[in-house]
Each structure stands twice: as C-alpha cells, then as structure tokens.
Amino acid sequence: MVNVKFLNPFVDAATEVLKAEVDLDVTRGNLSLQKTALTADDITVLLTLVGQVQGVVLYSMSEATALKIIALMMGQDFQEFDNLAQSGIAEMGNVITGRATVKLESVGYHSNISTPTVILGNGVKISTLDFARIVVPLQTGAGDIIVHLALRETQNGNDSSEAINLTVDVPPIK
C-alpha cells in the first residue's frame, strides 16, 4: 500500500536542497502510480529506507541533466559523467533523502537511510517487485529529475527482515 503522505517530505526536501546546493527552482509535475518495472534513465541514484517507513527511493535523470547539476554543484564544467560526477549526484540523492527522513521523523516516522548506489545505463529495468511506486517529476532549469518512491509503513520499525513479506506475483497494470 503506497502512502501519499510520504510524498511531500521528499518533494519539499528536493526543492530545498536543489535551491540551496545548486540554486535551481523546482516545479512539481503530475503524479503517477507505477507498478511495472521501470526502464532506467541514463542515471539513477538508488537509496533505501529502513525503519518505520521502509522501501526504495530512486532519483532518475538524463546524463545531460546530471552534468548540469554537477557543474552547478562543483562550480566547474563537466563534459563526461566521471567518478567525481557520480559521487556528486549520489551525494545529492543522499542529502535529499536525509532531509526527507528528518521531515518524516518530525511527523512521527523514524527511519534510517542506506548508502547511495548509482545505476548507469539506458535500457536496463529496475523492479521494486510488489512495491508500487509514486512517481513525481521535478522540473528544474537543468532538466527533469524523476523521483520514484516505493515506500510503505511498517508495523515493526526495528526488524525489517521480519516485516518483508513478498507476494509472489506482480500483476502488470495497463
């Protein structure tokens, strides 16, 4: 069960972080709900949350967008998506997610975040299995950042391994 109340902390956090770190204004696009595996954009930052809110957060963007954001973040031009750029984009995902968890904490949901993982390459598919994803595009001056939230509330905030109970089949939605 996807919970929309987890959405705003992420949108607010992304807006604040992009404004503070790279001076970009964010407009929120239309929300959608996806259940099928997503075909990865050029660059996807994956973080997971464990705690009273648990699941996966993906930040997906084109290489051009990532390079523009990195250029603004580091104060120098980037031509290719090298290790430094990867690290910068991962850190941005980390800071946004971290800030969102502080906001979640203030409404009573404690959770911890994982280290970021960066997935590169067009065409591979990313599946969050039975976790449906709320998809929210964030339009910025550097291009769109698509945020995917596959989060749910857990009964027991401490033991995630007990709380996970995968259903076996994911029906595709049209």
Added chain:
Amino acid sequence: MNVKYLLPFVEAAAEVLKAEAQLDVNRGQLSMDKSTYYSEDLTVIISLIGDIVGTVLYSMDSSTAMNISSAILGEKLTELSNLAQSGIAELSNVITGRASVKLSRSGYQSNISPPTLLIGSGGIISTLDLPRLIVPMSGTFGALTVHLALRENLQRSGLSTSQMAVPNAPKLGDAS
C-alpha cells in the same frame, strides 16, 4: 572492506540454497574490485543499514535464475517471469537476512532493506567509494556471484547525514 563480513554471507547463501532449493554450492576464488560493475541478466540489490552499512549485490544470468527459482517453487520455469524474479528476490532477501543475523551474533547489528531488482545486462552499478568483495558461487544450478560493498558505520555516535547542514551553492566560475 573487511573480510570478516564475508563468511556470514557465504554460510548463509549455502544454507539457504540447501534448505530452500536443495542445491549445493561451491565457493570460488575471492577477488576485490573497485571498478564499476557491469550487470548480468539479473541483479538483486539489497542494502544494509546499521553497525554495518553498504550494499550487497546478487548477480546471475537468466538460466541460473530460472534454475534456482524452479528449484524453489518446485516447478519448471522457462522464462524470467515475474514469479521467477520474485523468487530470486526473496531468496536474496532470506540470504541477506540470515547473514545479518549471523553478523549481529558477532556484535554488528544491522537492518536490511527490501530487495530491488535490476533486469537486463550491460547496466552499470557503482557503489562509489566502497570497493566490492566478489564471491563467486557455483553449483549444478549455474553461477551466482555475490558482491559485498560493506563497511563498518563509523558515524554511529556522530552526526548522521540527515543531521548535517546543506552546504550553500558555489557560484559558477568561483573555482577558476
């Protein structure tokens, strides 16, 4: 990357494959890799959060995935369907969960994230500054490679990322 995190995963993988799928596994030569990882057909990504932080990848080709999920489900699967994917994700989840129980017995308490699946070869997964310890495992089912990009959480008593201030934007051109 500390090798002491290795054994719990190797043991857990062998135990879980034996118990759930009646499959025997052999461990191959270990190696350490800092470069990016090019994905095989199916990769399961699970993170650890707690005294140990980082990412564990379970990587296999589609025939291995089908053999393993066929053995778990007790029926012959011929394509990498949602059911097969789900079986592999669940297997990885159980292995990681079991490994984290073993780690907690030796004093490292960690929680694990839900699994994420990466489907399709040729994608690149970067664990950034965390080097990966690569553990190849094989058996009659094919080859399963476990990548451990883990480290001890040094910030346990310090500030977590979420408590850090957001740095201000440098102006373009400041660097020159």
